[in-house]
Amino acid sequence: MTDSASPGNPESVNQTQVGCPQIRTAGEPDAEGLATMLTGLADHSLYFRFQTAIGRPPRPALLLRLLCPTGGAWVATRDDSIVGHAMWAWVANSAEPTAELAVVISEAEQRRGLGVRMLATAAAHAYDAGAKHFLFVVNAANDRVARMVRRRWPTAPVERDGPLLNFIVPADPQGRTTAAWTALPSRRAPDYRQPRAPTDAVASACR
Numbered sequence: 001m002t003d004s005a006s007p008g009n010p011e012s013v014n015q016t017q018v019g020c021p022q023i024r025t026a027g028e029p030d031a032e033g034l035a036t037m038l039t040g041l042a043d044h045s046l047y048f049r050f051q052t053a054i055g056r057p058p059r060p061a062l063l064l065r066l067l068c069p070t071g072g073a074w075v076a077t078r079d080d081s082i083v084g085h086a087m088w089a090w091v092a093n094s095a096e097p098t099a100e101l102a103v104v105i106s107e108a109e110q111r112r113g114l115g116v117r118m119l120a121t122a123a124a125h126a127y128d129a130g131a132k133h134f135l136f137v138v139n140a141a142n143d144r145v146a147r148m149v150r151r152r153w154p155t156a157p158v159e160r161d162g163p164l165l166n167f168i169v170p171a172d173p174q175g176r177t178t179a180a181w182t183a184l185p186s187r188r189a190p191d192y193r194q195p196r197a198p199t200d201a202v203a204s205a206c207r
Contacts, residue, residue: 033082086118099126
């Protein structure tokens with residue numbers, strides 16, 4: 001997750017209520033706009049999202065995986081420009097249906113609540129599709145997001161995978177609302193969620 005509005009921060013809340021970007025379902029025609037947004041991200045934003053170099057502009061195969069995953073994908077737009085992307089994809093070889101969630105927000109829109117809105121949208125869609133668990137893959141250095149997950153799911157198991165923390169949490173109806181994801185007070189510090197780069201195992205071509 002790349003940003004979070006907080007009821008305790010009036011400026012943050014107002015930013016999410018005035019001139020909110022529009023969220024819609026993503027598809028192959030969004031490849032050029034998404035490439036433009038990703039190319040404009042700072043190096044650390046790209047690393048926090050993908051954990052690897054993705055090229056500038058990103059490779060077409062990666063864009064296809066982002067826009068056409070096995071689950072669902074969305075983009076947020078402002079003035080016809082893409083300013084956010086969220087997705088979920090089925091995790092292969094899981095004992096129960098598990099959806100990995102991911103979101104990335106343009107530099108100008110970060111910390112305004114857009115990431116929260118998009119993550120809630122993806123979570124609700126995954127839940128309706130039958131997901132029993134959500135997977136969050138968080139960089140161990142990202143204390144803010146790790147604390148968000150632990151606060152909302154205090155008993156969630158976590159596995160360390162090098163620099164990453166893998167949280168598997170129960171998918172429940174409460175996760176369908178934006179308010180469910182605003183668990184921490186706003187802080188003026190970078191706030192990024194770091195899921196793994198999509199792989200062929202969790203991606204499919206657009207139909």
